[in-house]
Amino acid sequence: MPVTAFPEFPTNIPTHPLVVVDYELLKNGDKREMDKLWDAATLLGFWYLKNHGADEDVERMFDMGAETMDLPMEEKMKYERGDDGFSFGYKFAGANVVDASGEPDKVEFLVIAKDDALAWPKQARRSYPSTVNSRMDSTIVPFVKKSIEINSVCLNIFNDKLGLAEGTLLKLHSGEYSACEARTIKAPKNLPVGKMALGAHTDFGSLSFLHNRLGGLQVLPPGVEEWLYVKPIPGHAICNVGDALTFLSGGILRSNMHRVVPPPGAQAGFERWSQVFFTRPVNSVVLRPLSDESPLIAETVSKLSDKQKEALTPGMTAYDWVEKRLRNPRLKSIKPAEAQS
Numbered sequence: 001m002p003v004t005a006f007p008e009f010p011t012n013i014p015t016h017p018l019v020v021v022d023y024e025l026l027k028n029g030d031k032r033e034m035d036k037l038w039d040a041a042t043l044l045g046f047w048y049l050k051n052h053g054a055d056e057d058v059e060r061m062f063d064m065g066a067e068t069m070d071l072p073m074e075e076k077m078k079y080e081r082g083d084d085g086f087s088f089g090y091k092f093a094g095a096n097v098v099d100a101s102g103e104p105d106k107v108e109f110l111v112i113a114k115d116d117a118l119a120w121p122k123q124a125r126r127s128y129p130s131t132v133n134s135r136m137d138s139t140i141v142p143f144v145k146k147s148i149e150i151n152s153v154c155l156n157i158f159n160d161k162l163g164l165a166e167g168t169l170l171k172l173h174s175g176e177y178s179a180c181e182a183r184t185i186k187a188p189k190n191l192p193v194g195k196m197a198l199g200a201h202t203d204f205g206s207l208s209f210l211h212n213r214l215g216g217l218q219v220l221p222p223g224v225e226e227w228l229y230v231k232p233i234p235g236h237a238i239c240n241v242g243d244a245l246t247f248l249s250g251g252i253l254r255s256n257m258h259r260v261v262p263p264p265g266a267q268a269g270f271e272r273w274s275q276v277f278f279t280r281p282v283n284s285v286v287l288r289p290l291s292d293e294s295p296l297i298a299e300t301v302s303k304l305s306d307k308q309k310e311a312l313t314p315g316m317t318a319y320d321w322v323e324k325r326l327r328n329p330r331l332k333s334i335k336p337a338e339a340q341s
């Protein structure tokens with residue numbers, strides 16, 4: 001991690017409080033904690049997760065990210081993810097747009113496929129810079145494994161609350177290649193106020209396990225017209241539901257809009273790093289409400305309008321959905337309106 005001590009998040013700006021969920025309690029089957037998670041995932045779709053035990057792994061990921069981002073641009077571009085809707089590899093700042101005017105994004109990404117981490121030292125999906133390879137065993141594989149374990153505990157809880165047969169959601173997320181990935185994000189310091197680092201978007205997978213140190217993440221809560229900061233709290237990950245779980249749950253689980261702006265106050269003078277693990281369904285899963293597998297989902301969907309039902313049924317596989325979402329905000333495709341990230 002380049003810098004470890006930052007100015008405090010300012011006290012005089014509006015923030016949106018998130019429910020704090022205790023991972024240790026979830027893991028031990030604490031009913032009240034599972035109810036808290038369920039409420040957070042269905043009402044806002046965002047929550048803090050404490051006692052997850054991944055902080056040291058995350059710090060090592062930031063070190064790996066810093067070493068990689070410091071490589072010459074020419075070297076990084078050998079691993080560029082390209083324009084084909086493929087998310088793994090390096091994304092240079094400005095490859096995407098943040099809004100309909102075509103304003104370029106400000107963030108670099110380094111994205112490592114779960115499939116490559118788990119196959120290491122074999123290659124599953126693509127190759128990576130030497131700074132990644134040399135830290136696969138010590139840093140990336142442990143981070144990926146821990147993230148999978150944590151997101152799987154949450155998926156199993158959602159599975160049971162949705163009334164699905166045991167292990168249904170987990171099965172849709174394992175046993176085949178997927179777009180699951182670890183993404184390290186670097187935003188430069190001193191971005192002009194009013195510029196967006198990462199445009200408004202929903203995450204397109206199932207669950208995101210996010211770690212940031214500086215402010216800048218904002219959510220647009222339901223029924224609120226104002227973007228509100230989510231304050232980073234040491235030791236607390238920020239977790240959220242993505243589109244795929246919204247589709248599969250018939251809209252019961254909420255994939256909420258969010259974006260990244262320059263850090264507030266004195267924090268703006270520092271590079272902003274974040275580390276995410278995205279859990280996504282395996283490639284062949286067809287995205288649609290699992291109505292035939294859960295009376296709760298069936299009943300919820302039956303009350304929706306045809307337009308709402310259509311919005312929950314993109315009519316494509318998880319693979320095609322990721323490809324479509326990745327193509328949209330690419331600078332070269334200049335069809336930015338729909339989505340970022």
Ligand SMILES: O=C(O)CCC(=O)C(=O)O
Pocket residue numbers: 183185198203210212216217258259260273274276341
């Ligand atoms: O950097 C952050 O705090 C959020 C990043 C994010 O929303 C994303 O990568 O999808």
Ligand SMILES: [Fe+2]
Pocket residue numbers: 201202203258341
């Ligand atoms: Fe996101």
